[in-house]
Amino acid sequence: MTRNETKKVRIGDVWIGGGHPVAIQSMTNTRTEDVDATVDQILRLEKAGCEIIRCAVPTQEAALALGEIKKRIHIPLVADIHFDHRLAIAAIESGADKIRINPGNIGSEDRVRKVVEKAKERSIPIRVGVNSGSLEKDLVEKYGGVTAEGIVESALDKVHMIEKQGYDNLVVSIKSSDVLMCVKAHELIAKECPYPLHVGITESGTLMSGNIKSSIGLALILSQGIGDTIRVSLTGDPVEEIRSAKLILRTLGLRKGGIEVVSCPTCGRTKIDLIGLANRVEQMVADIPLDIKVAVMGCVVNGPGEAREADIGIAGGIGEGLLIKKGEVVKKVKEEELLDTLRWELEHWNE
Ligand code: SF4
Numbered sequence: 001m002t003r004n005e006t007k008k009v010r011i012g013d014v015w016i017g018g019g020h021p022v023a024i025q026s027m028t029n030t031r032t033e034d035v036d037a038t039v040d041q042i043l044r045l046e047k048a049g050c051e052i053i054r055c056a057v058p059t060q061e062a063a064l065a066l067g068e069i070k071k072r073i074h075i076p077l078v079a080d081i082h083f084d085h086r087l088a089i090a091a092i093e094s095g096a097d098k099i100r101i102n103p104g105n106i107g108s109e110d111r112v113r114k115v116v117e118k119a120k121e122r123s124i125p126i127r128v129g130v131n132s133g134s135l136e137k138d139l140v141e142k143y144g145g146v147t148a149e150g151i152v153e154s155a156l157d158k159v160h161m162i163e164k165q166g167y168d169n170l171v172v173s174i175k176s177s178d179v180l181m182c183v184k185a186h187e188l189i190a191k192e193c194p195y196p197l198h199v200g201i202t203e204s205g206t207l208m209s210g211n212i213k214s215s216i217g218l219a220l221i222l223s224q225g226i227g228d229t230i231r232v233s234l235t236g237d238p239v240e241e242i243r244s245a246k247l248i249l250r251t252l253g254l255r256k257g258g259i260e261v262v263s264c265p266t267c268g269r270t271k272i273d274l275i276g277l278a279n280r281v282e283q284m285v286a287d288i289p290l291d292i293k294v295a296v297m298g299c300v301v302n303g304p305g306e307a308r309e310a311d312i313g314i315a316g317g318i319g320e321g322l323l324i325k326k327g328e329v330v331k332k333v334k335e336e337e338l339l340d341t342l343r344w345e346l347e348h349w350n351e
Pocket residue numbers: 264265266267268269270297298299300301302303
């Protein structure tokens with residue numbers, strides 16, 4: 001896949017744009033003022049593979065908390081600001097590695113300028129974020145409703161405002177919960193805008209609908225080479241966002257590494273608890289740093305054949321299963337010992 005050539009931007013010690021790998025972001029859902037809870041969640045997200053984290057900054061206390069949070073985490077910290085430019089300034093002073101603002105709701109060009117001056121002083125990027133839900137009235141009228149063209153014009157207006165203020169250390173995001181509108185908006189803005197794009201489908205829903213909408217939207221956008229960072233927005237534990245983001249990037253060939261689990265859908269031949277087993281395997285391998293494929297198959301009819309294409313696999317029998325490594329049946333294992341056997345094999349994979 002040929003990726004769009006965008007400007008290189010540094011967020012803390014992570015580079016995005018300019019051909020750097022698509023970075024995975026998430027956002028905490030703890031109260032940012034609660035430093036311990038926020039740090040705990042960020043450390044869990046880091047472990048899952050999060051590369052950039054954003055925290056809401058609705059109060060001065062939250063802006064101040066960023067300084068303490070930053071000391072205890074290992075990935076760049078982004079401050080999410082709405083309405084109050086003083087919060088943006090305080091967040092930058094606390095050491096935020098990037099700030100996300102919607103210049104349209106900061107109040108005036110002069111207030112935006114104050115934020116820009118502070119960002120300039122610390123050389124940190126500003127993400128200009130525009131959502132379809134907050135599209136200006138005149139653009140809604142001009143385009144006869146909320147449209148991709150309107151969202152793009154709104155975003156570009158803000159970008160040009162900040163450029164005129166003498167700053168181009170920018171990232172842009174345009175979001176909509178309408179997947180196809182979001183895709184179209186990204187296609188349009190990618191042609192007009194040299195800055196890295198942060199891509200996500202907003203308000204996409206709970207685990208199932210959020211994953212489906214995000215996968216479709218992100219795949220359509222990323223497969224055109226558009227996008228420099230992503231967030232899968234889910235109503236749930238943000239760790240799930242990271243798992244989904246990694247899987248989306250791996251499926252599109254934009255990331256390597258991590259264990260891929262393939263499992264059969266089960267059928268009338270399945271004689272073990274394959275659904276439970278496949279879920280437990282998926283959870284177990286999430287943190288194992290191997291770049292291999294694991295197959296979890298329900299029967300010995302198709303199982304061994306499918307498992308052969310994987311590096312290691314299980315094919316269920318009656319109350320037992322076959323362990324297959326690199327296409328060879330290695331041994332028969334009791335059903336209740338299958339998970340532990342597989343774990344042992346993975347932990348000793350490179351020996
Ligand atoms: S692998 Fe076996 S159990 Fe699984 S769907 Fe295929 S035939 Fe059915």
